[in-house]
Amino acid sequence: MIPKNPYITGNPVGDSPAFVGRTDVMTEVLRVLKHPEDNAIVLFGQRRIGKTSVLHELEAKLPRKGPYYPCFFDLLDKSQWPLERVLRDLAKTISDASQQKTPDLGADPKTTFRQDWLPELLNQLPTDKALVLLFDEFDVLDEPENETVQPASAVFFPYVRDLLSIDHQRLNFVFVIGRKIDDMTKIALSLFKATPTKRVSLLNQEDTAKLIRLSEMNKTLNWTDNTIEKIWQLTNGHPYLTQHFCSRVWENLSDNNKSPDKLPTVTLQDVEVVEKSDILEASRNALEWLWDGLPPAEKVVASALAGAGAKAITEDQLKTILNESGVRTMIQSLQNAPRILQDWDLIEPANGGYRFRVELLRRWIAKSKPLAQVQEELDRIEPVADDLYNAANRFYANHKLDDALTLLRQAVSLNPNHVGANFTVSRYFAC
Structure with missing residues (x-):
């Protein structure tokens, strides 16, 4: 039998052996779902910290924890969709999860979904059952630079706010966002007002050790305490980086294992080989995604x-x-x-x-x-100053030097650190 690498990199790990820890998050979600007055919770955390994995774990485990029909819905690629299209896709996803026939929302999906189709679906659920909508990447619909023209965001957030009050007992929500609620626009803040929140953070040291020892569970690789400590010092419980690092160690030892009948044990030298390799470059896409946020x-x-x-x-x-x-x-x-x-x-x-x-x-x-x-x-850092600088450049290109200088001075006044504005003033307008 070919040994299998137990470490998962790049994909969510919910409902798999690679999902470890997060007991505090799962407990808080269940507490909110059981509360008679709360029917929504917001999970937030930095990018690549494992929020989507938590939702997939909830999707798999909630039916075993209580009377729940979980439904996972990813908004990542839907920021430019009109509301009607989002609702049609959401309705299909819900009907699939609850094993109902695909709905026909007609010519007015906004009204049909909220007033007819969803209430009727909830009424058809067994008396003690509840639908739990798991919204991933919910904040992609929220653009701070433009609060008025986003096709879905300006109307979807108020629409979801209305959905929250349809049925507190049989309709619940788990929202995942990649920023703090305070950093969102007023439209989004109005939706999350008074909603409980929970941070998805780094794994603790005990759970990190469990993650590293996944290869011991499938009997492909052993770890010593000092090698686990070394990886802890490097990743501090970051789930993606821990998985990626361990995967590289596993691959190296698998490729170089000269005694297939003997289970290899990781040494500090093996860890250092990966530490000194191109592990950072190999993680670049994930880290760029975090940086861009x-x-x-x-x-x-x-x-x-x-x-x-x-x-x-x-x-x-x-x-x-x-x-x-x-x-x-x-x-x-x-x-x-x-x-x-x-x-x-x-x-x-x-x-x-x-x-x-x-x-x-x-x-x-x-x-x-x-x-x-x-x-x-x-x-x-100061968007208005940058806009003034760009406008000054246009004046300068049209030989309107006095107008350009006025805007440049305003830009520097707003942002004294504006590199472009300071450089232009010093080079072209210095007395």
């Missing part, structure tokens, strides 16, 4: 902290690093960035300063997102 100020501060090494960096040291890189003024968004990065589990307080929680992530940012490269994010 950070706002500009947080990218700048994360890059500065990562480049300073694994040791803790005080706020004064951080200011010095930023000043030396060209940051003229610590505007409010830069001052707030460490707190926001801490909220997102990326950094933690240590020795009077901050350090990265996940060492492999710190190394990737230091290597792939150095501060010199990330400095252009300074221009995006």
Whole structure:
């Protein structure tokens, strides 16, 4: 029998042996579902932290935990869909999950879904049963830059808010979002007002050890305590990075195993081989996805902290690093960035300063997102200033120099760290 790699990278692990931990999250979801007045909960956390896996685990396990019909619905690719199309797809998904015939929502899906089809479906459920809608990537419909023209978001959030009150006993919701509720637009905030929340965070050390020892469960690879400790130091319970790292160790030993009849045991040298390999580059797509979710100020501060090494960096040291890189003024968004990065589990307080929680992530940012490269994010920290700068460039191209200079000065006044505006003023308008 060919040995099977037990580590899953790139796909959700819910309802599989690779799903470990998350007891606190599962317990809180069940508490809300059983509460007579609550019928919704929001799960939030950084990208690639395992939120989708939690939903798939709920989809598989909820029927065994109580009278629930769970229905998983992914909104990732639906941000540009009109509401009618979203509702037709949702209705089909619900009918499939509840083993009902495919519905016909007619010419007015918005009215039919809410007033006729969904209430009728709920009435057809056994008396003690409840439908649980598991919405993944719910916040992709929420665009802070544009609260009025998104095809689905401006109407879908108020629509779902109305659905929340249809039947508290037989209709429940679990929403997954990739940011904090406070970072969402007013439309989304109105939906989640007073809704219980739960963070999906890094795995603790005990659960991380269970994840690493998956290969012992399928009898393909043994681990020693010191090799597990080493991986813990590198990943600190980040589920994706832990799985990916262990998968590479497993593949290396599987390829080089000269005694197929003897179960290999991982050594510190085996771990170090992977640590020194291209593991960071191999994780690039996932880490880029995480990085892209950070706002500009947080990218700048994360890059500065990562480049300073694994040791803790005080706020004064951080200011010095930023000043030396060209940051003229610590505007409010830069001052707030460490707190926001801490909220997102990326950094933690240590020795009077901050350090990265996940060492492999710190190394990737230091290597792939150095501060010199990330400095252009300074221009995006204050969007209005960047708009003024772009408008000034258009005036300059049309030889309206006085108008260009006026806008450039306004841009620098709003964002003293705007690299483009400062450079243009100093180069073309210096007296």
